[in-house]
Amino acid sequence: MKLYDWKNGIDKNELNDIVNSLNNEGLIVFPTETVYGIGTDALNEHAVKKIYEAKGRPSDNPLIVHVSDMNMLLKCVKNISDIEQKLIDNFMPGPFTLILEKSEIIPYAVTANLNTVAIRMPSNEIANKIIKSFGKPIAAPSANISGKPSGTRIDDIKEELQNKVDFFIDGGNTDIGLESTVVKVIKNIPTILRPGAITPEDIERIAGCVNIDKHVMNEVLSNEIVESPGMKHKHYSPKTKCILIDIKDDSRRIQTINKYLDEDVCVIGKSKDKTKIKTDKFIDMGDNLAEISKNIFTLLRKADSLNCNLIIIESVEPEGIGLAIMNRLIRTCGYNVIR
Numbered sequence: 001m002k003l004y005d006w007k008n009g010i011d012k013n014e015l016n017d018i019v020n021s022l023n024n025e026g027l028i029v030f031p032t033e034t035v036y037g038i039g040t041d042a043l044n045e046h047a048v049k050k051i052y053e054a055k056g057r058p059s060d061n062p063l064i065v066h067v068s069d070m071n072m073l074l075k076c077v078k079n080i081s082d083i084e085q086k087l088i089d090n091f092m093p094g095p096f097t098l099i100l101e102k103s104e105i106i107p108y109a110v111t112a113n114l115n116t117v118a119i120r121m122p123s124n125e126i127a128n129k130i131i132k133s134f135g136k137p138i139a140a141p142s143a144n145i146s147g148k149p150s151g152t153r154i155d156d157i158k159e160e161l162q163n164k165v166d167f168f169i170d171g172g173n174t175d176i177g178l179e180s181t182v183v184k185v186i187k188n189i190p191t192i193l194r195p196g197a198i199t200p201e202d203i204e205r206i207a208g209c210v211n212i213d214k215h216v217m218n219e220v221l222s223n224e225i226v227e228s229p230g231m232k233h234k235h236y237s238p239k240t241k242c243i244l245i246d247i248k249d250d251s252r253r254i255q256t257i258n259k260y261l262d263e264d265v266c267v268i269g270k271s272k273d274k275t276k277i278k279t280d281k282f283i284d285m286g287d288n289l290a291e292i293s294k295n296i297f298t299l300l301r302k303a304d305s306l307n308c309n310l311i312i313i314e315s316v317e318p319e320g321i322g323l324a325i326m327n328r329l330i331r332t333c334g335y336n337v338i339r
């Protein structure tokens with residue numbers, strides 16, 4: 001495994017190495033504006049299977065195909081409707097993934113046998129440059145072992161992935177910190193399957209309507225069919241048990257949290273609650289949503305490393321990107337929420 005530091009710019013020779021590696025079924029960890037991805041040649045079935053193996057990812061959970069431009073996108077899909085085109089025009093490149101009908105060049109290994117493919121055009125300069133230089137789409141899930149919090153900086157994921165990939169490309173901390181918004185147009189209505197930095201309000205403004213799939217905030221029951229296989233699987237979980245405290249009233253929230261503090265407990269909470277929560281194991285998540293989204297996966301890993309019996313996490317308002325934060329935190333806590 002090699003680590004390339006591109007925090008201060010892309011190195012041309014190293015870029016050649018990366019492209020060579022991708023041409024030889026290599027796996028690379030690379031930054032995007034959302035989270036780091038583990039990427040490989042999306043058109044090579046054998047390379048794609050190596051990603052599932054590296055992550056320990058269930059084989060029924062499809063990967064996102066990353067493209068650098070519209071030409072490349074058009075080769076991967078067919079039958080784009082007017083509303084889908086509108087979404088593409090407004091949100092790509094950016095933290096946005098659209099589920100479209102796949103073309104023949106996309107192997108079923110990428111889509112977990114579905115006839116649809118998830119397409120994303122990252123705006124991150126490094127991600128874009130790699131895809132463009134490679135000249136083909138790159139299949140990439142988030143860079144983490146399946147079930148663990150996603151990686152938003154190299155230091156968080158170096159250890160768990162170092163024997164599993166060929167290159168790490170360090171582009172610094174990712175800007176957004178949560179994975180892209182995943183949307184599928186169902187009966188002409190853009191439906192959010194996974195919330196992200198492109199919010200329901202953003203989509204409604206462009207499309208005139210938007211639906212939020214019920215499994216964005218609710219657990220999938222064993223007999224239910226889901227629009228997105230990822231909804232069924234365990235996600236974003238530290239090894240320590242976590243509980244989400246979703247209580248708006250300040251004094252009741254603080255009281256509820258303080259009741260837990262006799263045990264060996266760590267708290268990930270808002271800055272404004274810091275002095276009121278009586279523990280020396282308080283991890284400050286900040287107060288504004290952009291800051292929280294940027295840091296939350298690193299903070300979850302940090303809390304886990306304290307080896308406490310329990311991690312208590314404060315909720316945020318599910319508004320704007322807050323919906324995406326809550327979608328992740330509810331899963332982190334295995335739907336264990338105190339209201």
Ligand code: TXA
Pocket residue numbers: 032034035036037038061062063064097099111114116117118120140141142143178179180181182193194227228229230231
């Ligand atoms: O921001 C992101 O989207 C990051 C960066 C690396 O681009 N990638 C990412 O990939 O989060 P991953 O594999 O962790 O999440 C992909 C999600 C999963 O929930 C998967 O089930 C869903 O997209 N998905 C992929 N293909 C799909 C399809 N054809 N239909 C429905 N859902 C799909």
Ligand code: MG
Pocket residue numbers: 141142150
């Ligand atoms: Mg993931």
